[in-house]
Amino acid sequence: MCGIFGTINYEYPIEKSMIFNGLLHRGPDEQGHYSLYNVNLYHTRLAIQDLSVSGQQPMQYKGLVIVFNGEIYNHMELREKYGLKASSNSDTLTILMMFELMGMDMLEEFDGMFAFALYDSLNFRMYLARDRAGKKPLYVYNKAKTFVFSSELNVLYKKCRPEIDYSSLADYLYVGHHYRKATPYLLVNELENGHYLRIDTLTGLCDDVCWFKIEDFYKTERYPDYDDSVAQLDGILKTAVKSRIDSSDLDVGSFLSGGIDSGLVTAMAAEQSSKLKTFTVKVPGSFDESALAEKVARKYGTDHTVVEIDFSDLTNDIEKIISNHGEPNSDNSAIPSYYVARAAKKHITVVLNGDGADELFGGYRRYVPFKHVDFFNPNQLTRITSKILTNILPVANQKQSNYNYLYRLLKFGGYSDLIKIYCSASSDLFVGFEDAFIERPKMKIISNDLARINDYSISPLKKLLLMDFDSMLFSRLLTKMDIATMAHSLEGRSPFLAKEVLEFAPGLPDNFKIKKLQTKDILRTLGKKYLPSELIEQPKRGFEIPLKKWVDNELKEIINTYLMAPDNLYSKIIKKDFIMDLMARKIKISDERRAKILFCVFSLEVWHKSL
Structure with missing residues (x-):
């Protein structure tokens, strides 16, 4: 995982140390810079895949230059599919070779989490892109022909000093987060998930292209067999977990609560890793899921750690935890997320989680009505x-x-x-x-x-799930987890946000997700194959802080x-x-x-x- 920063037509001097220091927690292993004409690209690297010098960035290839934050989990399969040959196994290089082959149509082939800036120096075009769910952040300042982009708002603000957008802050207070592309600043937008910007670096003209819309999959009617769907989900999720383990040259661990989502991910990961490291949060005064999580850990023989958070340093840490986000953040679960990420980093650098399962399969109680x-x-x-x-x-x-x-x-x-x-x-x-x-x-x-969305001919449940994916998951939950993990140079990977899952889950009938008063029914059914019975009927709780x-x-x-x-x-x-x-x-x-x-x-x- 990495941090990226760049400018187009930016006239003021930039101190490399300010950029590198501001993004060092996202990439402590290496820092690199590229400059040509009116374009500057900066990169801080957290080395996880292809640890040799061939994975260094900014990376150049036949007039193309890229700074990339994320992972393309199926990139070696794509090399084989399209006959792409190279001595390096870097997924960053795969992106450049795929772009040479098919341009930005390559995005539809990727299973991964990514935010990147790809500069085509021969045609004077810059491409800024994000993955389907928006796992990896990218913020863009644009004034006339000038563009400045960054993985984090804090660094962007220090460089550009944009004015506060009071109207946007009013919306934040009402909604609880900045919705979609909104930020607390004028002239600064967040690049939306499933979108890319195509920028002419000479004229400053910019097109915002939507390359993935999950709503298209919600609007597709399907009437599958239930048992076949369970089996299909089993295979899809296994593949997603395996690819997220195989595409790391470092050990991969797993966050393990007493819930179904992380339990399924952990069970499938344990089949791929001989001694999987797992981590459970124990918070005094709330429902203790550590006993349920330990049952899963024992079943699969994981190297299990219970992270006991007593919040004794909360008053000293709270300002840092909030300010890390670079924008107001009302999600108080960012607090335990910060502490558990800090504890996990002592043992591993890559960790699996269950993010996205609730929003795709109907995990919250409010979905039932x-x-x-x-x-x-x-x-x-x-x-x-x-x-x-x-x-x-x-x-x-x-x-x-x-x-x-x-x-x-x-x-x-x-x-x-x-x-x-x-x-x-x-x-x-x-x-x-x-x-x-x-x-x-x-x-x-x-x-x-x-x-x-309300005009779509889809069920009320699908409407709410769709809104939550585009709003709460993208704008709040994924941002929270990215900031919490990257604050400690820890990479979080989410199998439930794999390409195949995102194309599969929306089309499932409502009663596969909500059955009478039961949430995420299909995951509970799948869970019976892997998890202790006591865990299957547990309600969704999350961090009860x-x-x-x-x-x-x-x-x-x-x-x-x-x-x-x-x-x-x-x-x-x-x-x-x-x-x-x-x-x-x-x-x-x-x-x-x-x-x-x-x-x-x-x-x-x-x-x-x-x-």
Whole structure:
């Protein structure tokens, strides 16, 4: 895994040390630079595949130059398929040879995670590209003919000093993350997953090309046999796990929770690795999945480590954890992700995870009602009944309780606006408190996407899964895991985001995913072949971090310091009185939701102070 940075038509001097130091955690092994005409490319390398000098970057080949962050897992198969010969086994070189053969059509052949900048110096074209899911980040500053791009926003900001986009920050607070290409800055966009930019380096003209849309696979009707689908998924996932192990010259480990997703990945990985290293998080005060994870570890004889996180250094680390993202981050699970990645790095450099399984196979409890009711188009009786009940019922304070589940279901059932329905069903932050905003959220892009998807002739469940893949997974969860792992020079690989899985899962019938009240049914069925029976029926929990406790205790002082500061940023976007009343518990709201909002605003302030 690596860090990349580059400029086109950038007139100001660049200190290599600033770029290299800023991205050193992404690539501590080697640093390289290329310059020609008006183009500069920088690369920091974390050597995992082809550890020899032949894997160094920027890499040149017949007038082509590339800086590449990621892995192409099937690149040797592609060499064989297309008769490509080379002495080096570098997947970076495979990209260059494939481009020479077929141009950017090569992307459709790749199974991998990638963000790269490929410069065709003979035709004065720069290509910036990202993989299907958006595993590897890439941010682009563009002003007139000038382009600056980077793996991380922090380095980009230090070089370009873009102005803050207050409208984008208002959207962040409402949605809980920056949606799709949005960033907290003017003139800076995130390159979207499944897209590439084609830039004429002489004129500065740029085309944004969408080369992969998962919605195309959701719109394809299929009626497969259930048992055949289970067998097909078994083969696809095994291949994905194997390729993610084989394409590393270093040992590969696995994050192992007590859940089905990581359990399946670990079981299949153990069949490929003689002594797989596995890691489980144990958090005091939350549901302890380490006993379930240990059953899997014993079954497959893995070298198992339980990472006990006591958060004793949380008050000292919290500002660093948040500021690593380069933008506000409301996802508090970034905290345990940071600590478990730090612990895993002591043992390995490459780790497998179960990212993407929930969004593709229906792993969250909130997917269940969408299987049975069209909440995107509720009738008037549903809306009125839901509103009446949520107004008279007491608020729900227990996050994992059945009452909380029912309460949230009634709440988003009472909305007719698509934005409110989606945000209430997902992040659940400021929905219902729109009057608290001074800078009103516009959310034009997400509103348009929701309206477009709602017009598709697909089920309500497919609509929600599609939105979550393009929104929550791309904009929040994958970003969180990338930052957490790369902060410690650790590479995370996600078999559930393999090319074949992304083309297979969307077309499955809804009842293969949600069966009555049971989530991800097909994965549970497959899990019976590999996992202890106690693990199969476990509900989705994720990291159950004690956010309410932190906000009222460990983090109370630092949150108060930031939110009550006279020069705070949020008061330009949200009424300060609203936040003060929230802190003083004068607003009718659940303790969990109160904590989430305060942490979301706190994250905004930490990011701003770090600039």
